[in-house]
Amino acid sequence: MRLTVTPENLLEWIALKINLVPLPLLHAQIFPIVGKAVLEAADKGVFEAVQRGKQTVDEIATDCRLHPKALGELLGLLTVLGYFRYRGGRYTLTRLSSRWLLKNNDESVFGMMLFNNRVVWPWLDQLGNYLQTGEGIQYHDHLTTQQWAYYQQAMLAATGTEAKEFGRKAPVPKTATLMLDIGGSHGQHAVALCRRIPDLQAIILDLPQAIEQAAPLLARAGMGDRIRHQVGNALTDDFGENRYDIVLMSSLAHHFSDEQNREVARKVAKALKPGGVYIINEFIRPEVDGESGGVGTSLVGSSMDLFYGLTSTAGNYSVREIQSWQTAAGLSLSKVKTYLSIPGRAMVVAKK
Numbered sequence: 001m002r003l004t005v006t007p008e009n010l011l012e013w014i015a016l017k018i019n020l021v022p023l024p025l026l027h028a029q030i031f032p033i034v035g036k037a038v039l040e041a042a043d044k045g046v047f048e049a050v051q052r053g054k055q056t057v058d059e060i061a062t063d064c065r066l067h068p069k070a071l072g073e074l075l076g077l078l079t080v081l082g083y084f085r086y087r088g089g090r091y092t093l094t095r096l097s098s099r100w101l102l103k104n105n106d107e108s109v110f111g112m113m114l115f116n117n118r119v120v121w122p123w124l125d126q127l128g129n130y131l132q133t134g135e136g137i138q139y140h141d142h143l144t145t146q147q148w149a150y151y152q153q154a155m156l157a158a159t160g161t162e163a164k165e166f167g168r169k170a171p172v173p174k175t176a177t178l179m180l181d182i183g184g185s186h187g188q189h190a191v192a193l194c195r196r197i198p199d200l201q202a203i204i205l206d207l208p209q210a211i212e213q214a215a216p217l218l219a220r221a222g223m224g225d226r227i228r229h230q231v232g233n234a235l236t237d238d239f240g241e242n243r244y245d246i247v248l249m250s251s252l253a254h255h256f257s258d259e260q261n262r263e264v265a266r267k268v269a270k271a272l273k274p275g276g277v278y279i280i281n282e283f284i285r286p287e288v289d290g291e292s293g294g295v296g297t298s299l300v301g302s303s304m305d306l307f308y309g310l311t312s313t314a315g316n317y318s319v320r321e322i323q324s325w326q327t328a329a330g331l332s333l334s335k336v337k338t339y340l341s342i343p344g345r346a347m348v349v350a351k352k
């Protein structure tokens with residue numbers, strides 16, 4: 001998937017075609033304000049206010065305690081972006097905003113908006129330093145308790161759509177009884193599989209600060225003791241021997257170096273039962289030669305690569321790199337399953 005510039009008339013089409021439009025201004029001047037506008041609108045409760053029936057600029061401004069002129073500018077931009085419909089001085093939500101940005105919708109990414117606005121945005125200032133030093137932020141070492149809460153809520157929000165597709169598509173043994181989810185946080189991938197496989201139970205391994213915040217999020221799924229958290233560290237813990245039918249590591253490989261991922265794969269191979277599967281669920285970095293293992297040379301994969309580099313020093317990996325950890329651990333390669341709802345992301349599966 002790519003972001004493209006769509007001309008609105010023939011003259012604009014020609015101007016774009018002959019490279020008359022300074023596109024870098026679009027990327028560097030327009031995109032940042034677009035991103036920040038969406039984040040602030042969610043954070044300031046603008047979408048919720050409109051849903052509660054506040055529809056004029058003045059009503060919304062009073063409800064959200066914002067300046068009417070500034071809010072008018074924000075609403076103007078968000079209307080162009082398709083988040084609001086404007087008619088007769090009144091704003092209403094569109095399908096886009098009501099599905100994805102209201103706090104209490106199943107699939108809402110609202111939690112991600114708060115984390116990105118309150119925690120991640122200031123990190124972007126450090127990109128220049130990262131480019132010079134190659135040293136990422138390593139945020140897991142520095143988050144405050146409040147930031148851990150935003151982080152875990154964001155991970156839950158980011159998984160709303162993915163977990164459903166994961167639950168349907170993950171190629172796992174039908175008779176599986178025990179799953180380990182490494183860095184599993186809110187546990188929604190395990191919840192989806194447990195709903196599909198009646199005898200499956202799951203252990204969600206994560207850092208203590210994460211579990212403190214994620215435990216109430218998992219509890220909401222009502223899975224009782226079929227899914228339980230276990231405090232641990234994937235880099236230092238042993239996962240045992242011949243225990244699990246399924247081991248999942250979702251969105252954690254990008255925080256680890258190649259060497260660390262090899263070591264995790266080795267421990268996972270030991271911990272799997274024969275016939276068990278190891279699923280590495282990740283944004284995929286397209287290879288420089290364009291080879292992407294069928295996942296597509298996505299804007300998402302390459303921008304997340306830079307983002308994870310900045311935030312964790314490591315970054316995304318290609319399908320080929322991920323599979324090399326699995327084969328080096330003695331596992332045999334199985335499927336690469338992509339997502340319809342999340343471009344640039346895949347489950348890279350290997351079997352014992």
Ligand SMILES: C[S@@+](CC[C@H](N)C(=O)[O-])C[C@H]1O[C@@H](n2cnc3c(N)ncnc32)[C@H](O)[C@@H]1O
Pocket residue numbers: 140155156159182183184185186205206207210232233234235249250251252255
């Ligand atoms: C980006 S989140 C992904 C959460 C979830 N697996 C998902 O796909 O939505 C990474 C998770 O890994 C956890 N984590 C980071 N380092 C870890 C480590 N060394 N051992 C275990 N968990 C770790 C974090 O606390 C966080 O919950």
